Amino acid sequence: MDSDGAQTTIGFVGGTGPLGRGLAVRLARAGHRVLLGSRDEGKAAAAVEKLGERAAGTDLVGVTNERACADADVAFVTIPYTGQRQALPALAGPLGGKVVVCCVNAIEVDDRGPKVVRVPAGSAAEECQDLLARSRVAAAFHTVPARLLLDVGNQADCDTFVFADDEPARKAAFELATDIPGMRAIDAGPLRLSVGAEAATAVLLAVNLRYGTRAHLRVEDLER
Amino acid sequence: MDSDGAQTTIGFVGGTGPLGRGLAVRLARAGHRVLLGSRDEGKAAAAVEKLGERAAGTDLVGVTNERACADADVAFVTIPYTGQRQALPALAGPLGGKVVVCCVNAIEVDDRGPKVVRVPAGSAAEECQDLLARSRVAAAFHTVPARLLLDVGNQADCDTFVFADDEPARKAAFELATDIPGMRAIDAGPLRLSVGAEAATAVLLAVNLRYGTRAHLRVEDLER
Numbered sequence: 001m002d003s004d005g006a007q008t009t010i011g012f013v014g015g016t017g018p019l020g021r022g023l024a025v026r027l028a029r030a031g032h033r034v035l036l037g038s039r040d041e042g043k044a045a046a047a048v049e050k051l052g053e054r055a056a057g058t059d060l061v062g063v064t065n066e067r068a069c070a071d072a073d074v075a076f077v078t079i080p081y082t083g084q085r086q087a088l089p090a091l092a093g094p095l096g097g098k099v100v101v102c103c104v105n106a107i108e109v110d111d112r113g114p115k116v117v118r119v120p121a122g123s124a125a126e127e128c129q130d131l132l133a134r135s136r137v138a139a140a141f142h143t144v145p146a147r148l149l150l151d152v153g154n155q156a157d158c159d160t161f162v163f164a165d166d167e168p169a170r171k172a173a174f175e176l177a178t179d180i181p182g183m184r185a186i187d188a189g190p191l192r193l194s195v196g197a198e199a200a201t202a203v204l205l206a207v208n209l210r211y212g213t214r215a216h217l218r219v220e221d222l223e224r
Numbered sequence: 225m226d227s228d229g230a231q232t233t234i235g236f237v238g239g240t241g242p243l244g245r246g247l248a249v250r251l252a253r254a255g256h257r258v259l260l261g262s263r264d265e266g267k268a269a270a271a272v273e274k275l276g277e278r279a280a281g282t283d284l285v286g287v288t289n290e291r292a293c294a295d296a297d298v299a300f301v302t303i304p305y306t307g308q309r310q311a312l313p314a315l316a317g318p319l320g321g322k323v324v325v326c327c328v329n330a331i332e333v334d335d336r337g338p339k340v341v342r343v344p345a346g347s348a349a350e351e352c353q354d355l356l357a358r359s360r361v362a363a364a365f366h367t368v369p370a371r372l373l374l375d376v377g378n379q380a381d382c383d384t385f386v387f388a389d390d391e392p393a394r395k396a397a398f399e400l401a402t403d404i405p406g407m408r409a410i411d412a413g414p415l416r417l418s419v420g421a422e423a424a425t426a427v428l429l430a431v432n433l434r435y436g437t438r439a440h441l442r443v444e445d446l447e448r
Contacts, residue, residue, distance in 0.1 A: 112414055112416075113413055113414070114413075114417070115416060115417070116346075116416075116417070116419050116420060118342075118346075122340075122342075158444075161427060161431070186431055186435075187431075187434055187435075188427050188430055188431050188434075189337055189338075189427075189430035189431075189433075189434060190336055190337070190430075192336075192339060192340075193338070193339070193340070193426060193427050193430055195340050195423050196340060196423035196424045196425075196426050196427035197424070197427060199419050199420035199423045199424065200420045200421070200423065200424040200427075201420075202417060202420050203385060203412050203413075203417050203420035203421060203424075204443075206412055206413035206414075206417055207385070207410055207411075207412050207413070207443065207446070210411055210412075210413060211410075211411075211446060211447070213445060213446050213447055214445060215443045215444060215445045215446040216443070216444055216445060217441055217442070217443060217444070218441070218442045218443075218444045219428075219431065219439045219440070219441060219442075220382075220439060220440055220441070220442045221437060221438060221439045221440060222431070222435060222437050222439040223435070223437055
């Protein structure tokens, strides 16, 4: 439900990874209709299956990416960065005019560990907006730990920055984040700053590999 | 004092801003000899003067950048990013072979607020290493709030990521961070990841401007 209690249909592009599944199950449990998409419908169904009891009683189904985009009111992009340029152009039609929440981090891992990928557009989120020129793109959920989302017996106590140039997109991403119990959304300004959250995720990954932990970022001393 | 209780002479390049003054006074209070440098020696003296009672009983003096580098065991670079390419080449000689802790964020502010500057070398820290090819560069203290450092009556309860390719540089930056009461240093891997902390600082700045706060980043659920 959004802040008005209305149900939103949320489509996930590439929702089979931990972050996609985690956000999908939390938003389904919040009362939304969720279409978890994959290039391969069987893989999408398996990802939903894997959620098991956590998705009980929710309206969460595995579909193709195309179907997820066609039926969605709002779409989430949760594919690895390396897949974005290939996956999105074909979905630009069904996503036209819709809010798209880009959760993609422009990072990759090489033999020295995680690294930040230099994106010509500036950030994965700006590239997403370029590829989906007729959509309203926000960026969020970069540093959110999937394990907190998937642990549905507990609150997902964490922060997410929300970036957008488009106000309806910012509002939609902010409200959906707030639908997840424990999560705090922080309005962090224009889409171009998404690079900060994306690059910080590479740092977090490196820290977690070094320390053998699953730490995450919090913003301290924030009061409105 | 470092972990062995030894006094280090720390020179600040461009130490007159809030972060430079904050780190300088905290490290001086930890027992180190601190040379707070500026292009203009009078400006350096005024910055020390401004610290007033907070620097009482410490060995903290205002000097030129050249003098700060020549006499330092370890140097801190705390200039705005826009000044780095101009300031550092002339200091490469006196800084040769020494540990240099780069605290520079590759960010700037335009009419839309803070933004991340794309650095050809990858990050301000990597550019610093390129400009000071014979020095051992670490990067740290990017997201540390100057106000916590300058409030010497209280602990500076905050986290800093430490990045380095050079092990002695990493160790020196880590230990100096730990000399500041309340500060936690986090080993975050190679210098190339400094871009993550630098870019995250632009996000924090934007959040603080929007919310009228002075929030900072903490790493949660980190245990060795």
